[in-house]
Amino acid sequence: MVGFLLRRLVWGLLVLLSVAVITFILSRVVPADPAAFLAGQNASEATVQRIRVEHGLDRPLPAQFVSYMAGLARGDLGESIRTRRSVSADLAQYLPATLELLFVSFVFYLAISFFLAALAARRPGGAVDGVIRLLTMVGTGIPVFWLGMTLQFVFFYKLHWLPLDARFPIRESAPPVVTGFLLVDSLLAGSLTAFFGSLQHLALPAATIVINLLAVGTRLTRAALIREQDRLYVRTARGKGLSPRRILFKHMLRNALSPILTATTMQFGYMISWVILVEVIFDWPGIGLYAYQSFQVFDYSPVIALALVSTAGFVIINLAMDLIYPIIDPRVQSVGA
């Protein structure tokens, strides 16, 4: 088991290293003048010169690479021209918003796919199964950005049920920042209005992400449930006279969960991409919107930093899954050892 985890750790480090190489090439080798690239489009000659010297861009590439990697190791991701702060400070500020959106969407994604899959698995090939399959298939075909705007159109412009964008009602004062997660901070401040306010703002962005991911989750869970239905332990439970609901939640849920979690690690890249789009559409102040707004004004360090950070996220999720698997499904342990 330890050897397995070590191998995975080495793999994770290699992934990060290769992404660092890619970002180095994109920011230092491809642009005709890397200093001008990092300084942004409207930078003065003096600024470009300062950046050239500061980042050692006049030195040979191998030397640049070494100092670039050393900088990364220290957590130095460059500075943003737009915010005039270090990119790592900016990321720290915007990351909680992204994580909150990701986390809430993910929980609903799991719950709803499980619910739909359970409905579909009751009679495979039946009418309900067909309808659910069709709905999830259409859901995947809807472009995220279009879905987000359509939801805004329906629930804000037409029905006036939900807010258009942003993370918190403008007129109210946000709870003091403790964790950066508005849902948690609201509760810590004891304010239910703030809690429901932020929940309302979360609803549409989260729904947009969930609807797009559903097809994969539902399909996998459905297949897993159908497979489990005929297993001996389920038949035993049924024979004991347990209620179908109890069998589903107490016995089958765990086993049906592993495929969807595996798929999630594979889908992580998509999720990050969807989150960026959703943040842009809903003006959600997370790292995706931050990088995108910087990109718009030709401030590229945050974009490069986002590439590194999201890959780090991917590596962490993968390692976490390796650790979580044996807990959810003890049978895995023997495979990993």
Added chain:
Amino acid sequence: MSVSAASPRRLKAQPVGVLLPLALVVLAILVAFTLVPGLIAPHNPIALAMSDRLKPPSLLHPFGTDEGGRDVFSRVVFGARYSLGVAIAIVFVSALFGVLYGALSGMAGGRLDNLMMRIVDLFFGFPALVLALAIAASMGRGLGSVALSLSLIWWPGYARLVRGEVLRLRERPHVEAARALGVSRFVILLRHIIPFVVQEVNVRITTDIGYALVAVTALSFLGLGANSPTPEWGLLIRDSRPYFGSAWWYLVFPGAMIMMTATASSIIGDALASRRPG
């Protein structure tokens, strides 16, 4: 319910039978849009007509008009070439490269295979959109950058698929027989393995074109791809944003077009998958 009822057949999702004809109709429409847009579009997709700004759908303008008075329907018709064209290019380039890579990896076996597959794993984790942003930042914006970044993300899927198939097929009797006869590895690959792989790859290509279309339009929506006044579908939706509270048609029709295309491509892919033998 008996144990034997758990046949793999039941696990396989039912092909969406009724929808296949509909999907084929959508396909025919798209082919027409791409090949002869001039015959279908009633208006010029680029020329401005400011007196017709943001008109709702009518007989004259079935999808309404945009902020420049241009016919949204005509822009959608002409846009198929750009959006779908780039999506198809991405999928074919990725498939070509991925098939070669996967086949080589599978045939090589051993350490080289292992190394080649680890490289594939690397690409899986990389978020497409972030890479596209970084590439557009570094190399400039345009449909070319979009095609490049999405192809970089797309090929590993084919490599993995094909390598798995090759490993499976290598053990088949006809390949073993060829090997025993002393046929060279290269010829075995070309004549006895690739033809079988092609079926799987075709299914994947069909489904992927829809996904690639969604990805291409998403990048254009963010302003990484085509520039105005190109009637690219994602760009149309981007342009519709300032008006979407009042001019719903401007948002709805281009998006519906993307959605229909993508769904049709998964339905046709499904149908192909359920027909293939073994």
